Amino acid sequence: MVVSRSDKLHVFPAFHKVTGRRVLIVGGGDEAAAKVRLLGESVAEISVVAAELSPALREAIVSTGACHLPRDFEASDVEGAVLVFAASGEEVEDRRVVAAARARGIPANAVDRPDICDFYTPALVNRAPLAVAITTTGAAPVAARRLRARLETMLPRDYGRFIAFADSLRGWVFSRLRDGAARRRFWAGFFDSAALSLFSADDRDGAVREAERLIDHAAMPARGFVSLVGAGPGAEDLLTLRAQRVLQEADIIFHDALVPEAVIAQGRRDAERVNVGKRKGCHAKSQEEINRLLIAAAREGCRVVRLKAGDPMVFGRAGEELAALRAAGIAHDVVPGVTAGLAAAADLELPLTLRGTASSLVFTTGHDMHGEALPDWARLAAGGVTLAIYMGRSVAADIAAQLADAGLSADTPVAVVENASRADKRMLVGTLNDLPALAGRDDLSGPTLVVVGEAVAAARLERAEPLHISERLAA
């Protein structure tokens, strides 16, 4: 049993206003100097209380214009400060500073003493007015600093000035584009447009012309568009970059029940989300109903994402939806995803094709459209074919019988992955003989993918459990 760790933060990031406000730093050494420099990234009025100054601190005070009180700390020093930093290097003194701040309801930070801090200081990327603050909640400050270094190289130096420039255009854009959706289209395009390069090259007029062009573009009546998007097998980092981009542009997302929240959450926060799949107690919408919803949303001018588990073109009813979109004359495209069969093979380290053993791969299903097992693929399984079987769990016994009828030996290896690619995945292994037991495994509640064929023997199976329950008990 994997103990699940909470993914909730023990801190909440917020940005403190410091215009015209005083921040107090107590201490005379290099730690205090580091805090003075950090605070110096803001317009806060910095006060330093220290009887003596290290050379680095003296320099930091001069370069930031901080005010220095050359004496020992007194509790009343915290008065009027909005934040207090204890950086004396002495535990007793730091505790005294923190206590004085807390007694007056002022949040305090003590350098290298996380247990008495009210807040942590972040690694900071300053592109004023843009600020990126990073914390690992004290777990790995080095990791935070490395990430900051990467962000520093990613964000152009004058990105902050560009953002301020964008802000100065806001009123003008509002007057030109009265429609909220059009404005959103404009801004989404603006920050990725040539305007940034033009602005960086000091061509402000060019940047404004680029904005004009984007406004004209955004003002054109929106044409609805439907993307059939593969969400992958469940792990959110198996989404393609294109799928992620399309999700962020979507006004409305129609998703299957199998698609996990973490994937859907990559869409815009204010995008509408509609679950069109089966949920406990609720019926799935019919295919006709889904087709109608997609077409209606596109006709309203929406960017529509139809988000499907795995790849949309593999057992995903893409055929019906594409036919309906074509018939309705709706512009559309398809964004592929990692299908469950491939994710299961990766989890098992199972080469689906293997020189000398398996030269073909069949994606098949235990169900046809009417819920009955299809008989005709079974004969393929004999001789050098790996079968990836979708929706095979409830009809596992039928599949096993048909494969045996088709001449497959009872000891042909079989592997099963539940929740492929996800943290809670389970892998099972056995033979064709054991496959009927799959239907009775009530301990499996997630989607399962069955792989049959000699190539299974080449997988890494030591982490897999026995497929047949009695073997499991015997083990």
Ligand code: SAH
């Ligand atoms: N379009 C999807 C398949 C949809 S059919 C794809 O390309 O993966 C639904 C079936 O897919 C499930 O019954 C199961 O057999 C399989 N499946 C989907 N996600 C899975 C996962 N994470 N692990 C194992 N099987 C999965």
